[in-house]
Amino acid sequence: MQKCSCISDDTCVRLLYCCHFLFCKESTPTHSTIMTDTPPPEFDPEDLCEDEEVFACGDGGTEEDQEFDEIIGVIEDFMISFNPVDMLKDLPSLATVESDHERHNHHKKLVDTIEERLDTHIAEMLPGKHMADIAAMIEGRMAEVSEEVWEFVSHGCMDYVSFLALWKEKQP
Structure with missing residues (x-):
């Protein structure tokens, strides 16, 4: 599955994809298919690290x-x-x-x-x-x-x- 350049971790969950879709300005085929035909990866809580940080892409406002x-x-x-x-x-x-x-x-x-x-x-x-x-x-x-x-x-x-x-x- 293609990802835009601002996501580097291979273990993305549905929430990360949805948040990324909302905040990232890049327009790639991945973005257009996230909410429609491409199923998100299976969510496995074991894949998450508690100390891992998630950053949203965007311009940060004014x-x-x-x-x-x-x-x-x-x-x-x-x-x-x-x-x-x-x-x-x-x-x-x-x-x-x-x-x-x-x-x-x-x-x-x-x-x-x-x-x-x-x-x-x-x-x-x-x-x-x-x-x-x-x-x-x-x-x-x-x-x-x-x-x-x-x-x-x-x-x-x-x-x-x-x-x-x-x-x-x-x-x-």
């Missing part, structure tokens, strides 16, 4: 789309590497903090610290981009941002109740 995707990717990278338990190590034992006001202050400090670290991470990964422009772009395209990313950047990494539960579990 320059603004590419910039937006890059920004969201940097935020997602930070979220993946973020471990709130590490930050709780700096807090005193929850039992020693009697005032709810003081607990709220610890929560605010933690969220502020995480926001500063996120800002630093973005500045390091995307030099020359201004945080105000990044924030405006994210807010302007809020419908395109995943719920997890939106919650993380707009409401802090965790709400107060989650913070208290984690603090109680890790630093009783």
